[in-house]
Amino acid sequence: MSPPLDVVVRLGTTDNYSTMEVPMGALDGQVVVFTGAGAGIGRAVVTRFAAEGARVVAVDITNTVKELADELGAAVIPVVADARSWEGNVQAVAAATETWGRVDVFVGNAGITDAARPLEDIAGPQLKAGFDELFGVNVLAPLLGVRAALDELIRSRGSVILTGSFAGANAAGGGVLYTASKHAVQGLVRQLAYEFAPDVRVNGVAPGVAPTRLKGTAALGQAATDSVLDGTREALPLQEIPTVDAYSGIFTLLASRSEATVMTGTMVSADSGLSVRGIARPGGRVGRTDAGAPSGESR
Numbered sequence: 001m002s003p004p005l006d007v008v009v010r011l012g013t014t015d016n017y018s019t020m021e022v023p024m025g026a027l028d029g030q031v032v033v034f035t036g037a038g039a040g041i042g043r044a045v046v047t048r049f050a051a052e053g054a055r056v057v058a059v060d061i062t063n064t065v066k067e068l069a070d071e072l073g074a075a076v077i078p079v080v081a082d083a084r085s086w087e088g089n090v091q092a093v094a095a096a097t098e099t100w101g102r103v104d105v106f107v108g109n110a111g112i113t114d115a116a117r118p119l120e121d122i123a124g125p126q127l128k129a130g131f132d133e134l135f136g137v138n139v140l141a142p143l144l145g146v147r148a149a150l151d152e153l154i155r156s157r158g159s160v161i162l163t164g165s166f167a168g169a170n171a172a173g174g175g176v177l178y179t180a181s182k183h184a185v186q187g188l189v190r191q192l193a194y195e196f197a198p199d200v201r202v203n204g205v206a207p208g209v210a211p212t213r214l215k216g217t218a219a220l221g222q223a224a225t226d227s228v229l230d231g232t233r234e235a236l237p238l239q240e241i242p243t244v245d246a247y248s249g250i251f252t253l254l255a256s257r258s259e260a261t262v263m264t265g266t267m268v269s270a271d272s273g274l275s276v277r278g279i280a281r282p283g284g285r286v287g288r289t290d291a292g293a294p295s296g297e298s299r
Contacts, residue, residue, distance in 0.1 A: 026259070027105075030104040031102050032105040033106050034107040035089075035108055036059070036083065036110030038065040040212030040214075041207060045251045050076060054075070055077075055100050056072075056075065058079065059092045079091060083141035108142030108145050108160070109162075116178070118175055134181055134217050150196075153200045159200060162202075165182040168206050169183070182206075189266070189267050203265070203266045206269045208271030211243065212244055235274075237286070
């Protein structure tokens, strides 16, 4: 089924017009509960969802999420809450149902990092506290959110989207705690897709890098850090640092009732090619300056 067609655009010269129907509002009428909405990829996706016709309860632990209501108007209800708490998730779902009468999509995007800390560099007395904090945000929080929204999602035959990571299927995408947590998210996507079928679809998006600041694990003495380090661009096969907006189309696809109906249990990799990076150079054509041989070589 095609998405609703809300507009007809005329293209061409004044002497020779043609018409093309442009699909608009891929998420028209859908109500979304979205955690981790205050910054970075989350904020960009909420903005895209609103542009596509969705109404969003935007949840974040920081007050910056309130700015979305100023920017996007009545399409967004900001909720300042800790996604690790049952009460915060219930509050978010209640805001959606009391205002708009339903929940069609839950997006679990809240997450923190461990600044790539290896196990050897975590003091034994810090390990449990670090584990509890990081897994609380990255694994427990999406479970709580899904559970709080589940009755509404079953009623609407809706969908769940969880934010994974390149580190969810690979080593060295983070430290030991972060990598383990994102492997767990991949497991949640698959298990919940099985448990909720056929009534609720469950998928995920696994980004590689984006220019944002990631909150660290306080129990390990970490503050927020830049996610893009020197040399990151050169290490990517696509040789570009994607913007935070680059991922919003994937989230929109997965939330769509018309374009992703056959998808469940899928973690969509969006890692700029990191998982296929070569040993000699990141991509087979990196360094080539023309359609033929690499720079400085001849066939």
